[in-house]
Amino acid sequence: MAALLGRHALALRIVPDGAPIPGSFWGEPEAGIIGTTVYARGDTPVHSLLHEACHLIVLPPERRALVHTDATDSVAEEDATCYLQIVLAGELPDVGSDRLMRDMDAWGYTYRLGSTRAWFERDAEDARAWLVERGLL
Structure with a gap:
């Protein structure tokens, strides 16, 4: 997953089990996004991690830097x-x-x-x- 995200200029940060996930729109255990970083825990579903990462991938780089929790309303x-x-x-x-x-x-x-x-x-x-x-x- 980290390599896949890296190909799109994104970083993956794993947070400790039980810790709050920064930038999570839906709340734990769902993935979170802040800037070009996707946050997840061991119990974060793969579909959630990919979904949040793809929100960032579809944005132009200048918009990615501004993202915190909610990537789009489009x-x-x-x-x-x-x-x-x-x-x-x-x-x-x-x-x-x-x-x-x-x-x-x-x-x-x-x-x-x-x-x-x-x-x-x-x-x-x-x-x-x-x-x-x-x-x-």
């Missing part, structure tokens, strides 16, 4: 974040896109077509195009 950026986290999960050993989509469904992500997979495969053309346009895919 639907287009949120959709791009969700799409990218699924793609990047495929680069992580023992994770993969299939597992990540199941985890997203279990956590409570909701999409018009009823599941993360259905959205990703049949309803996310705009998110993919947004990422391609910005050179992120």
